[in-house]
Amino acid sequence: MNAEGLTKSALLLMSIGEEEAAEVFKYLAPREVQKIGATMAALKNVTREQLDNVMTEFVHQAEQHTALSLDSSEYIRSVLTKALGENKAGALIDRILQGSDTSGIEGLKWMDSGAVAELIKNEHPQIIATILVHLDRDQASEIVALLTERLRNDVLLRIATLDGIQPAALRELDDVLTTLLSGSDNLKRAPMGGIRTAAEILNFMSSNHEESVLSNVKDYDAELAQKIIDQMFVFENLLDLEDRAIQLLLKEVESETLIVSLKGAQPGLRQKFLSNMSQRAAELLSEDLDSRGPVRVSEVEQQQRKILQIVRNLAENGQIQLGGKAEDAYV
Numbered sequence: 225m226n227a228e229g230l231t232k233s234a235l236l237l238m239s240i241g242e243e244e245a246a247e248v249f250k251y252l253a254p255r256e257v258q259k260i261g262a263t264m265a266a267l268k269n270v271t272r273e274q275l276d277n278v279m280t281e282f283v284h285q286a287e288q289h290t291a292l293s294l295d296s297s298e299y300i301r302s303v304l305t306k307a308l309g310e311n312k313a314g315a316l317i318d319r320i321l322q323g324s325d326t327s328g329i330e331g332l333k334w335m336d337s338g339a340v341a342e343l344i345k346n347e348h349p350q351i352i353a354t355i356l357v358h359l360d361r362d363q364a365s366e367i368v369a370l371l372t373e374r375l376r377n378d379v380l381l382r383i384a385t386l387d388g389i390q391p392a393a394l395r396e397l398d399d400v401l402t403t404l405l406s407g408s409d410n411l412k413r414a415p416m417g418g419i420r421t422a423a424e425i426l427n428f429m430s431s432n433h434e435e436s437v438l439s440n441v442k443d444y445d446a447e448l449a450q451k452i453i454d455q456m457f458v459f460e461n462l463l464d465l466e467d468r469a470i471q472l473l474l475k476e477v478e479s480e481t482l483i484v485s486l487k488g489a490q491p492g493l494r495q496k497f498l499s500n501m502s503q504r505a506a507e508l509l510s511e512d513l514d515s516r517g518p519v520r521v522s523e524v525e526q527q528q529r530k531i532l533q534i535v536r537n538l539a540e541n542g543q544i545q546l547g548g549k550a551e552d553a554y555v
């Protein structure tokens with residue numbers, strides 16, 4: 225959930241009353257509660273217009289989802305994907321719909337990252353990796369950053385090469401957390417870990433830690449390291465960039481590259497670019513997108529990779545900031 229979404233959620237919950245807001249919080253994940261709560265505490269001088277806009281948008285959205293005949297699984301996928309984005313919602317949807325039994329980890333999600341790091345730092349790296357893949361990516365990143373460099377590198381490498389969790393590993397995790405997990409040897413492996421998980425955790429880490437981890441992975445397997453890099457900041461993540469960053473990016477991207485890339489992008493991302501262009505430029509781009517015929521997926525992906533490389537270059541030069549990479553305050 226981006227900053228705008230957090231603000232809207234906070235305004236809505238502050239508008240509906242204490243009892244109703246408390247009921248809503250019961251259905252949120254721990255990190256969502258923390259983020260929305262912090263946003264609520266930081267809100268100052270809220271105008272009537274802001275409240276009216278949020279309530280109007282909420283009513284409009286609610287009216288679109290009142291049909292009880294909807295398939296519940298599809299409804300959950302649709303709502304969570306719209307609320308959190310496809311990447312962030314993916315793991316949460318899998319946990320909800322597959323009913324993965326990770327109840328022993330739920331308590332860790334409410335704990336301070338420093339306390340969790342202190343709790344698990346002396347465990348085997350494989351156990352730490354197993355724990356971290358069940359946590360939200362930003363929390364896992366905070367925990368990893370508090371580990372020693374050697375342990376941090378080892379853990380991220382294990383996460384990247386983890387293609388599932390066997391019941392035996394869950395039982396070992398159960399011993400570490402002194403909780404009971406249900407299951408048997410006949411359970412399917414939970415689809416946790418892997419390249420995407422490692423990349424998502426690295427996305428929230430500082431640049432220094434990121435470079436150290438990737439260097440370690442590259443020494444182990446250069447191809448694996450490149451696959452992680454390719455997954456670290458995907459094209460849809462551009463939606464989370466600030467408007468100023470998009471404006472800088474537009475100055476560096478060729479028109480043809482932008483047109484082909486946006487042919488395969490979600491409507492919200494298209495609008496993100498259009499809203500950061502002059503009216504005339506936006507009209508021309510819209511016309512080009514509408515008139516352009518079908519484009520091969522491979523070509524779209526190739527052009528999107530070009531834009532992502534420009535984004536990484538801008539970030540490395542300090543011109544823009546990617547999510548979770550800030551290490552120091554501005555002076």
